[in-house]
Structure formats: structure tokens, C-alpha cells
Amino acid sequence: MGMLLNSETGDRVLLRGNHVFGRNALRSDTVLPDPEASLLHAVLRWREGQWFVTDHSRNGSLLDGRRLQPNEPAAIAAGQVLRFGPNSPVSWQVVDLSPPGSALLPMDPGRAPISLTRHNLLPEPTAPELSLYEGEPGQWLVEQHGETHPLKDGDALVVGGVRYRLAVVSDLDDTYAVAQPAEPPHLSFRLSLDEEHTWLQVRCGPHQADLGERSHHYALVTLARQRLADARAGLDPAAQGWLASAQLARMLGMEPTHLNIQVFRARDQLMNALPMVSALSQVIERRRGGLRLGTASIEIHRGSQLEGRWPLSREEVT
Numbered sequence: 001m002g003m004l005l006n007s008e009t010g011d012r013v014l015l016r017g018n019h020v021f022g023r024n025a026l027r028s029d030t031v032l033p034d035p036e037a038s039l040l041h042a043v044l045r046w047r048e049g050q051w052f053v054t055d056h057s058r059n060g061s062l063l064d065g066r067r068l069q070p071n072e073p074a075a076i077a078a079g080q081v082l083r084f085g086p087n088s089p090v091s092w093q094v095v096d097l098s099p100p101g102s103a104l105l106p107m108d109p110g111r112a113p114i115s116l117t118r119h120n121l122l123p124e125p126t127a128p129e130l131s132l133y134e135g136e137p138g139q140w141l142v143e144q145h146g147e148t149h150p151l152k153d154g155d156a157l158v159v160g161g162v163r164y165r166l167a168v169v170s171d172l173d174d175t176y177a178v179a180q181p182a183e184p185p186h187l188s189f190r191l192s193l194d195e196e197h198t199w200l201q202v203r204c205g206p207h208q209a210d211l212g213e214r215s216h217h218y219a220l221v222t223l224a225r226q227r228l229a230d231a232r233a234g235l236d237p238a239a240q241g242w243l244a245s246a247q248l249a250r251m252l253g254m255e256p257t258h259l260n261i262q263v264f265r266a267r268d269q270l271m272n273a274l275p276m277v278s279a280l281s282q283v284i285e286r287r288r289g290g291l292r293l294g295t296a297s298i299e300i301h302r303g304s305q306l307e308g309r310w311p312l313s314r315e316e317v318t
Helices: 216-232 245-252 256-273 278-282
Strands: 002-006 012-014 018-022 042-047 050-055 081-083 092-097 103-106 119-122 130-136 139-144 147-151 156-159 162-167 186-191 198-204 207-213 284-287 290-293 297-302 305-310
Touching: 002 042, 012 103, 050 092, 119 256, 130 256, 130 278, 139 256, 147 284, 186 216, 198 216, 198 278, 207 256, 216 245, 216 256, 216 290, 216 297, 216 305, 245 256, 245 290, 256 278, 256 284
Parallel strands: 186 297
Antiparallel strands: 002 012, 002 092, 018 042, 042 050, 081 092, 103 162, 119 130, 130 139, 139 147, 156 162, 186 198, 198 207, 284 290, 297 305
């Protein structure tokens, strides 16, 4: 994530793919309060794998004390200093030249920001207290204490006792593309006869992945079985598959906190297995006090036998 450091305030500015600095608050990503700044003073752009700065101002911009040629892009390097206007009291140091990307910016400027991928287990993947993920491009959700809430650009979030604000970069252009398949994902589970081992394969359109054997797959199988049982009983599809978190934890013989970590890791593996398929972020649905397997078709094999499929055929519905 490209980033500049404000010499006056110590604030870090996360660069969007096409980031405008200027005095016009309606058109600028970063507003320059200096009266000598132009309405649209300069633009930093991510193009062809690097960052460029282009001056569009009346009074000019400086890069390491050298005046930029108007309207001509200039590549920038880490450690260089920008000044928007020759007499501006504020300088901006280039502290990061990574591609544009969303991040958690600490309220304390002395702390480092946290770069975000599409799915994040925080503060540490080995001991997560929350899951922060992008359901659709630019739409962020936080899952914590068994509940899921949306987050928007600028919202505050406490991670590991440290307060951050979410900075969302939505204009990623050539950084990545997310596929929107016409059909929902398909989850195929295979269990050993003693149910001590569970394997999972996922398929969505032309994309497929083998997720291997994991302990958290058994939590997903339990949710899948609940979906099958409710469908066979003729429940409305909107009501099918829901289990209270406490009930599911008891069924699995674990504490609710451990169940949350299992869910975090299951979603993390699904999203990382096929990162181009945004629908995988919504396979595990949450509501207050409960969860279920949602937008996916399901197939369960136990040993060599097919235990069940969802959606059911017409003949299977009671």
C-alpha cells in the first residue's frame, strides 16, 4: 500500500490508485489547507507496477527540492520528500511504495499500519480474536464474538487492544479481479467411517480446489447435516440450517471461543483457496447467536456411501 507521512501531524496517508491532493474538499482525496495550493494540485497514480506523481498546480510541486515539470508524471522512490507548493510548511515523505490496497491505520501514528488481504485473522492468525474480510469488492465485514457487522471506510476497530481506523481502497484497477460466477459454490465433504477425519473439495464454475483434511471441516459438515435435515423436514429455505452457536459448540465438544476460531479458519481457507470467487466469503452465514451454511450446494460422503446432497431432489422433500 502506497503511503506518505505528513511531516507536520505525523499522520500516514494511504494512497488510492488515483490519489488527488488539492484544496477542493469535494474532489480531493487529501485536502491541502494551504491557501497557495491549487484546487487540484497534484495526483499520485499507480501505473505499470510503480507510483508516479504529476503536478497540475499554479505554484508547482517539489520532489526532493526539485521542481516538477507541469503535467509530466515523475516516478517516486522510497524516502523521497514531496512538497505541494514551494513555500508550503508541510512536507510529505514517501514511506511505502507497495501497490494500492486497503489497510488498518493506527490512531497512534507511532504504530505501523496493518495491510489487509481479502481475509484477515487478527491480531495473529495463530490466535485470532476477530476476522476481517471483504465480502464483495469494497464491502468489508468484521466477525467477532459470534456476530458479523459491516464496516465502511473510516470506521474504528480495536485489534489486540489497539485502536485503528479502516482505510478502504476500492479503485484497484489492475491489482486484482474478483470473479462473479453464475452458479453458487459447491462443497463436497468426505468423512472417514469413524468421522475422525474430514476432507473438503470446493468448486465454483471452472474453479476448483482440494482443501485437504482439516479439523474445522467437521464443523462445516455438522452445519451441512443440519441444512439437509431441515430441508428433508420441509422447512422454508430461509429457516433451513440455522444452529445456535452455543448448541453447535456443545455438539462439537468445544468452547464457544474455540468454535469462533474454527469458523474464522474455515472461512479463511475457503477464501484463500479460490480468491477470485467472492461468493466464498458468504458460504458461512452469521446472525445474532447463530450460524449456518448458506450460499453453496452441498454433498456429503461417509466412507464410500453418499450420505446426502443439498438442494434436495423433489422426491426427497417430505
